[in-house]
Amino acid sequence: MSGEGVSFLGEPLPFSEYIELPNWRHRHVGIEAYREFWRRSVENHEDFWASVAREIEWFSPWEKVLEKGEHPHVYRWFVGGKINISYLCLDKHVRGWRKNKLALIWEGEPVDGKGEPREVRKFTYYELWREINKIAYMLKELGIKRGDKVALYMPMIPELPMMLLALARLGAIFTVIFSGFSAENLAIRINDLGASLLVTADGFYRRGRLINLKEVADKALESTPSIERVIVVKRAGNEVRMKQGRDLWLHEELAKTPAAAYVEPERMNSDDILYVLYTSGTTGKPKGIIHDHGGYAVLLNATMKWIFDIRDDDIYFCVADIGWVTGHSYIVFGPMIAGATLVMYEGSLDYPEPDRWWAMIERYGVSVFYTTPTAVRMLMRFGEEPVKKHNLSTLRIIHSVGEPINPSAWRWLYEVVGDSRCPVGSTWWMTETGGIMISHAPGLMLVPLKPGTNGMPLPGVDADVVDENGEPVKPGERGLLVIKKPWPGMPAPPTGMWGEPERYRQVYFEKIKDRGFFFSGDYAVKDGDGYIWVAGRADEVLKVAGHRIGTYELESALVSHKAVAEAAVAGVPDEVKGEVPIAYVVLKEGYKPGPEIAEELKRWVKESFGPIAVPSNVFFVSKLPKTRSGKIMRRLVKAVAVGKPLGDVTTLEDEAAVEEVRQAYEEFTKALRGQKT
Ligand code: WTA
Numbered sequence: 099m100s101g102e103g104v105s106f107l108g109e110p111l112p113f114s115e116y117i118e119l120p121n122w123r124h125r126h127v128g129i130e131a132y133r134e135f136w137r138r139s140v141e142n143h144e145d146f147w148a149s150v151a152r153e154i155e156w157f158s159p160w161e162k163v164l165e166k167g168e169h170p171h172v173y174r175w176f177v178g179g180k181i182n183i184s185y186l187c188l189d190k191h192v193r194g195w196r197k198n199k200l201a202l203i204w205e206g207e208p209v210d211g212k213g214e215p216r217e218v219r220k221f222t223y224y225e226l227w228r229e230i231n232k233i234a235y236m237l238k239e240l241g242i243k244r245g246d247k248v249a250l251y252m253p254m255i256p257e258l259p260m261m262l263l264a265l266a267r268l269g270a271i272f273t274v275i276f277s278g279f280s281a282e283n284l285a286i287r288i289n290d291l292g293a294s295l296l297v298t299a300d301g302f303y304r305r306g307r308l309i310n311l312k313e314v315a316d317k318a319l320e321s322t323p324s325i326e327r328v329i330v331v332k333r334a335g336n337e338v339r340m341k342q343g344r345d346l347w348l349h350e351e352l353a354k355t356p357a358a359a360y361v362e363p364e365r366m367n368s369d370d371i372l373y374v375l376y377t378s379g380t381t382g383k384p385k386g387i388i389h390d391h392g393g394y395a396v397l398l399n400a401t402m403k404w405i406f407d408i409r410d411d412d413i414y415f416c417v418a419d420i421g422w423v424t425g426h427s428y429i430v431f432g433p434m435i436a437g438a439t440l441v442m443y444e445g446s447l448d449y450p451e452p453d454r455w456w457a458m459i460e461r462y463g464v465s466v467f468y469t470t471p472t473a474v475r476m477l478m479r480f481g482e483e484p485v486k487k488h489n490l491s492t493l494r495i496i497h498s499v500g501e502p503i504n505p506s507a508w509r510w511l512y513e514v515v516g517d518s519r520c521p522v523g524s525t526w527w528m529t530e531t532g533g534i535m536i537s538h539a540p541g542l543m544l545v546p547l548k549p550g551t552n553g554m555p556l557p558g559v560d561a562d563v564v565d566e567n568g569e570p571v572k573p574g575e576r577g578l579l580v581i582k583k584p585w586p587g588m589p590a591p592p593t594g595m596w597g598e599p600e601r602y603r604q605v606y607f608e609k610i611k612d613r614g615f616f617f618s619g620d621y622a623v624k625d626g627d628g629y630i631w632v633a634g635r636a637d638e639v640l641k642v643a644g645h646r647i648g649t650y651e652l653e654s655a656l657v658s659h660k661a662v663a664e665a666a667v668a669g670v671p672d673e674v675k676g677e678v679p680i681a682y683v684v685l686k687e688g689y690k691p692g693p694e695i696a697e698e699l700k701r702w703v704k705e706s707f708g709p710i711a712v713p714s715n716v717f718f719v720s721k722l723p724k725t726r727s728g729k730i731m732r733r734l735v736k737a738v739a740v741g742k743p744l745g746d747v748t749t750l751e752d753e754a755a756v757e758e759v760r761q762a763y764e765e766f767t768k769a770l771r772g773q774k775t
Pocket of ligand 1: 377
């Protein structure tokens with residue numbers, strides 16, 4: 099079967115291009131063999147996950163593998179088991195032979211413009227364990243205990259993973275807020291969680307610029323009544339305001355702790371909360387997804403082996419930011435459970451030169467590389483020379499994440515970066531799943547690669563592409579990507595979504611009625627071999643350079659500007675970022691459309707939301723297309739944005755009559771005429 103008619107970013111999907119790696123022969127299996135193994139794993143999925151769970155160390159074993167929680171579709175995994183993820187990441191290694199193994203290599207942003215690192219810090223597992231015990235001791239002295247809530251707003255410095263591990267050790271619940279988010283976004287998350295402590299830093303470097311993070315935090319702190327204390331890490335040495343009685347320097351507090359500080363890891367229940375991570379949905383405020391200690395650790399341990407084939411001589415480099423789920427799972431907890439040596443960096447991929455990553459891969463001998471499609475498309479534009487001038491022969495496995503990878507970007511990664519020797523995969527998962535769900539698994543069994551596919555669902559993961567009734571769609575047809583059975587690492591008790599059990603049910607389990615399937619929000623196609631090709635979001639969520647952003651959030655940011663009456667945001671395809679937002683704006687009485695106000699609104703979004711989602715274009719209209727009940731015709735807006743003809747649009751709006759949509763479409767396109775840039 100071919101991928102005719104199915105394309106992504108204008109490229110047909112090569113359903114029948116099979117690539118086998120000669121050097122991987124010993125673990126290459128036929129598609130049928132994998133499918134058979136997978137079928138058995140999902141049929142007995144509790145037994146399967148129980149056997150996987152035995153591979154990590156529990157303080158005491160579980161009594162029951164899986165149990166329904168008190169709210170619909172919330173499950174408890176490994177009920178009765180006692181565990182602490184920080185123990186798995188640190189103590190277990192320190193007690194064994196990995197004690198003096200390098201755990202973390204951190205590289206600051208090179209500021210001299212010559213590619214020399216500004217600063218490199220390295221920690222063995224033992225050194226990290228000591229640091230983290232000191233931090234945990236200090237936090238305890240400040241009164242932080244099991245179940246307390248803590249917010250982290252920090253750049254990519256070693257103290258960030260250290261904080262995660264120290265808080266996990268104490269059994270405190272933390273939430274990390276991406277350092278590129280605005281004060282408003284920080285405050286929303288702090289207040290939703292009700293955090294009593296905020297940990298932040300003075301500043302950090304990005305593209306040669308100093309970013310004053312504490313200043314942004316201070317702004318948020320004006321409207322976060324639950325915060326009692328702020329701990330500040332000194333990173334950049336910039337001037338900051340410290341509020342007496344509230345703000346403390348980390349290094350000063352650590353100086354007071356005994357050198358031999360040790361804090362016993364809390365004996366957590368498997369399904370106790372480890373963290374809450376906020377992510378964007380279709381409407382409303384961000385959703386706080388809950389992850390636990392036990393099930394999450396089981397999934398991460400397994401996927402580190404299956405997907406990254408992690409071994410003790412590997413140097414592992416994941417380019418994500420810890421502010422997003424990829425950083426939680428595959429910079430901090432996954433690699434450290436696996437006892438890997440991890441490379442982490444501050445700054446940007448193309449500063450001071452577009453070979454920053456390739457230089458780092460060479461410098462540290464990186465063997466397993468986890469990257470993103472947007473980065474690949476961006477770096478492709480510099481040609482092969484920046485890659486080829488470095489020796490990348492240590493690389494053996496490459497994966498990407500965050501958004502679909504178009505076949506040509508995949509080929510570049512495979513041929514130019516991986517020298518046609520390394521398996522290259524596109525791991526599908528999301529904040530909600532906790533870890534990878536669909537991927538090639540070179541550490542387990544490798545089925546032939548295909549450029550741009552996500553591969554097959556992992557063992558134990560009952561993922562499928564279905565129609566609105568939950569029935570599988572035919573191969574090659576687009577459908578909804580679902581997971582049919584619970585999995586370890588799924589949104590955890592008590593409510594799946596922080597404080598919002600009903601919203602949890604409604605967002606993920608209502609789309610397909612009465613089947614109990616978790617709906618991801620993605621469209622996907624399954625080919626004749628059972629490979630899944632995720633085609634992008636089916637809802638109002640954007641993926642801009644892999645960052646997950648709700649159109650609703652951007653619309654709220656726009657409407658908060660004094661000149662804006664109404665706004666609608668839609669995503670349009672972009673060669674590099676995959677997708678970029680464009681905005682349609684209705685101005686208030688007395689404001690005139692024009693390039694100045696368009697620029698002003700872009701600046702406004704940058705400041706009030708964050709720089710990651712500034713609309714590439716702002717169009718002015720006198721009204722937005724709406725249904726009779728006053729709802730914006732979102733699909734129509736989207737269709738107009740991407741230039742779809744009317745024929746495709748009339749059936750799209752659930753709520754409106756065909757004639758109504760037709761009329762709205764015509765009016766809307768007419769209003770936009772002459773505004774295209
Ligand atoms: C998208 C990121 C295609 C998808 C880990 C999903 C992908 C959303 C892939 C979750 C991939 C992630 N191929 N699409 N390999 N990985 N996505 O929560 O739309 O930031 O629903 O988690 O990213 O984004 P999130």
